[in-house]
Amino acid sequence: MTETSDLSPRQQRLRRVSTSEVGMHTLPEAVPPAGSDDEARYGMAGDARGQLATVARRFIHSPMAVIGLCIFFGLAVAAILTEMFWTYSYTSITNTLNAPPSLAHPMGTNSIGGDVFAQAMHGTLQDIEIALVVAVLATFIGATVGAIAGFYRGGTDTALMRFVDLILVIPVLAILIVLAHIVAKQASNWLWLAIIIGAVSWTYVARLVRADFLSLRERDFVEASRALGASNRRIIVRHMLPNALGPIIVNATITVALSIVLESTLSYIGLGIQPPNVSLGLLVDQGQDSATTEWWLFVFPVVILVVLILSIFFIGDGLREALDPKKNRVRA
Amino acid sequence: MTDATMTVDHLVVDFSTGDGTVRAVRGISFSLAPQEVLGIVGESGSGKSVTALATMGLLAKNATVTGSITYAGREILGLKEKQLAKIRGIGIAMIFQDPMTSLNPVYTVGWQIAEAVQAHQDVDKNEAMAKAVALLQLVGIPNAERRVQDYPHEFSGGMRQRVVIAIAMANNPAVILADEPTTALDVTVQAQVLDSLKTALAETKASLLLITHDLGVIAGLADRVLVMYAGRPVEIGTVDQIFYRPAMPYTHGLLGSLPRLDSQGAERLRQIPGAPPSMVGEMKGCPFAPRCPMRADICDEQEPNLAPVDSQPLDSPADGSGSAGSALDEIDDAGHVAACHFAGDVARLPVASMFPDTSADHEGVAP
Numbered sequence: 195m196t197e198t199s200d201l202s203p204r205q206q207r208l209r210r211v212s213t214s215e216v217g218m219h220t221l222p223e224a225v226p227p228a229g230s231d232d233e234a235r236y237g238m239a240g241d242a243r244g245q246l247a248t249v250a251r252r253f254i255h256s257p258m259a260v261i262g263l264c265i266f267f268g269l270a271v272a273a274i275l276t277e278m279f280w281t282y283s284y285t286s287i288t289n290t291l292n293a294p295p296s297l298a299h300p301m302g303t304n305s306i307g308g309d310v311f312a313q314a315m316h317g318t319l320q321d322i323e324i325a326l327v328v329a330v331l332a333t334f335i336g337a338t339v340g341a342i343a344g345f346y347r348g349g350t351d352t353a354l355m356r357f358v359d360l361i362l363v364i365p366v367l368a369i370l371i372v373l374a375h376i377v378a379k380q381a382s383n384w385l386w387l388a389i390i391i392g393a394v395s396w397t398y399v400a401r402l403v404r405a406d407f408l409s410l411r412e413r414d415f416v417e418a419s420r421a422l423g424a425s426n427r428r429i430i431v432r433h434m435l436p437n438a439l440g441p442i443i444v445n446a447t448i449t450v451a452l453s454i455v456l457e458s459t460l461s462y463i464g465l466g467i468q469p470p471n472v473s474l475g476l477l478v479d480q481g482q483d484s485a486t487t488e489w490w491l492f493v494f495p496v497v498i499l500v501v502l503i504l505s506i507f508f509i510g511d512g513l514r515e516a517l518d519p520k521k522n523r524v525r526a
Numbered sequence: 527m528t529d530a531t532m533t534v535d536h537l538v539v540d541f542s543t544g545d546g547t548v549r550a551v552r553g554i555s556f557s558l559a560p561q562e563v564l565g566i567v568g569e570s571g572s573g574k575s576v577t578a579l580a581t582m583g584l585l586a587k588n589a590t591v592t593g594s595i596t597y598a599g600r601e602i603l604g605l606k607e608k609q610l611a612k613i614r615g616i617g618i619a620m621i622f623q624d625p626m627t628s629l630n631p632v633y634t635v636g637w638q639i640a641e642a643v644q645a646h647q648d649v650d651k652n653e654a655m656a657k658a659v660a661l662l663q664l665v666g667i668p669n670a671e672r673r674v675q676d677y678p679h680e681f682s683g684g685m686r687q688r689v690v691i692a693i694a695m696a697n698n699p700a701v702i703l704a705d706e707p708t709t710a711l712d713v714t715v716q717a718q719v720l721d722s723l724k725t726a727l728a729e730t731k732a733s734l735l736l737i738t739h740d741l742g743v744i745a746g747l748a749d750r751v752l753v754m755y756a757g758r759p760v761e762i763g764t765v766d767q768i769f770y771r772p773a774m775p776y777t778h779g780l781l782g783s784l785p786r787l788d789s790q791g792a793e794r795l796r797q798i799p800g801a802p803p804s805m806v807g808e809m810k811g812c813p814f815a816p817r818c819p820m821r822a823d824i825c826d827e828q829e830p831n832l833a834p835v836d837s838q839p840l841d842s843p844a845d846g847s848g849s850a851g852s853a854l855d856e857i858d859d860a861g862h863v864a865a866c867h868f869a870g871d872v873a874r875l876p877v878a879s880m881f882p883d884t885s886a887d888h889e890g891v892a893p
Binding site for chain 1: 582584607608610611612613614615616619620622623624627628629630631632633641642645646677679690693
């Protein structure tokens with residue numbers, strides 16, 4: 195094959211291609227006139243309001259999530275209204291002892307004449323308060339610790355995760371008993387209780403977020419944003435956390451359920467909510483002895499508890515779906 | 527060269543691993559002139575990507591980097607993260623190989639471009655978003671005003687890579703590093719993405735360091751080519767010098783393994799026998815020697831350094847040989863260097879003729 199003389203056409207083609215069309219493209223004037231429709235159109239995707247609206251729209255399109263939200267708020271509103279307008283308060287003691295449900299006492303009364311309806315509603319409110327504090331606290335601490343451990347790895351990771359292990363190997367109940375004993379006598383002890391439960395239940399979130407971050411940190415988009423000059427902090431908060439949001443939210447809803455269970459356990463051994471204050475867990479524990487005889491003492495709090503926890507699960511599931519852009523099959 | 531945008535000098539990158547020290551890059555030097563496109567070719571594991579990542583300061587912690595990298599006259603090797611962050615994106619921007627994973631799946635592409643703009647420019651959200659639309663139009667995304675609100679998974683691979691290019695050019699960087707920008711795309715889309723890349727270069731007046739193993743991409747885009755083998759540059763020259771006067775057997779082999787539009791009849795592609803050497807531990811002699819048809823004793827003894835190539839025919843001095851008028855004769859040797867003990871001889875061989883056909887070829891192709 196004679197190379198040299200044959201190559202002339204290729205040569206010319208090469209020359210032509212390698213002179214790129216410098217100067218052919220100019221940056222279009224794309225800054226929209228202020229206050230025009232364009233501004234709203236361009237601005238939408240970027241600003242938080244637009245993102246939030248999109249998430250809200252997707253959330254509304256999930257029937258289970260909407261049902262969950264309605265039940266949750268329904269229960270909360272009912273509890274608040276009962277507190278304000280119901281004939282009896284959760285501390286009231288009437289002359290009617292151990293009465294089955296009637297018009298005067300829709301959920302009956304207990305052995306000392308307390309109105310179960312008022313108590314259950316107050317307990318619902320109390321549980322919602324505790325659960326929200328625990329969920330926020332545990333998720334915040336857990337996500338922070340997990341994110342830092344997973345992102346920096348090495349010594350930081352080891353130190354933080356061994357600390358998590360330490361909390362995990364000591365029985366939760368033991369920690370709770372020691373801590374709860376100290377604060378059991380405090381005024382407004384439900385808040386302290388919530389903080390204590392939060393302080394021991396963040397470990398699961400931390401492990402989950404760490405595992406997620408270990409895989410996320412190897413993804414190209416993390417490297418790409420570093421190549422754009424983003425700081426570690428920005429990469430963690432703006433780029434990686436949103437990608438770990440699904441498991442975090444699901445875990446937050448599980449934490450809510452778990453905190454209610456823990457709270458009732460503590461109440462059962464007398465270190466949780468102190469009478470005359472009530473919680474649903476306390477009511478269930480008090481009622482379970484008489485579940486076969488005075489069934490209303492047991493059944494109503496249990497049903498409310500189950501419905502409450504389920505509604506939170508539904509909300510969490512809906513949120514996770516709504517926050518995941520790939521799940522979006524709804525076009526506005 | 528003092529007016530170069532970026533220079534890399536005797537860059538050495540070692541990784542300490544459980545199996546010993548992996549010598550990924552064993553001394554590479556090059557400079558990038560303003561608006562120049564330098565292509566780096568080489569097979570997997572030859573140190574191309576590591577070189578690019580080293581210039582961005584993005585290597586893993588177990589890497590030891592020595593040598594010198596200067597950008598705009600300033601040494602950037604060994605800078606603190608904080609100072610590097612000021613250069614990344616606005617001085618040197620990077621385009622990654624796989625557009626499927628280099629965009630954040632939970633944000634709209636508009637958000638991501640706007641973020642890049644706001645990272646280095648003092649503009650408000652609306653302005654940044656308007657810039658994002660302009661950039662998307664520039665890289666050839668139809669309906670850019672609407673598409674800024676879409677998420678990466680709603681784009682095709684080629685479109686995503688164009689979004690990545692838009693992000694890279696958002697801050698008018700002086701240097702763009704493209705690490706195999708078209709490797710993850712199918713051939714028809716590659717051409718469109720390369721067009722977008724050319725647009726980006728014209729718009730930003732940036733220099734481009736184009737890393738690829740696709741010689742076609744190099745031919746279409748690069749001004750100069752650096753061929754890497756086993757962590758070292760083995761040949762540097764202009765596109766014409768590399769494609770028509772390759773002076774290193776490895777470059778010959780690469781060209782011989784490419785199908786050519788101008789080849790006559792049923793030519794079989796010629797392969798380079800063997801496999802690249804292990805990068806763990808010391809090497810003696812030319813790393814390509816075990817695969818090289820021109821191997822001589824000296825090749826096993828001494829690793830050749832980059833030296834100027836003299837490719838002019840021995841018997842017909844200067845010009846005026848048989849094939850008069852051919853553009854090929856105008857290729858001079860200015861700036862052409864190769865690391866081969868027999869560089870001159872290799873350069874005088876017809877391109878791609880060096881490696882033998884396999885015996886199966888002779889039987890199979892007979893008409």
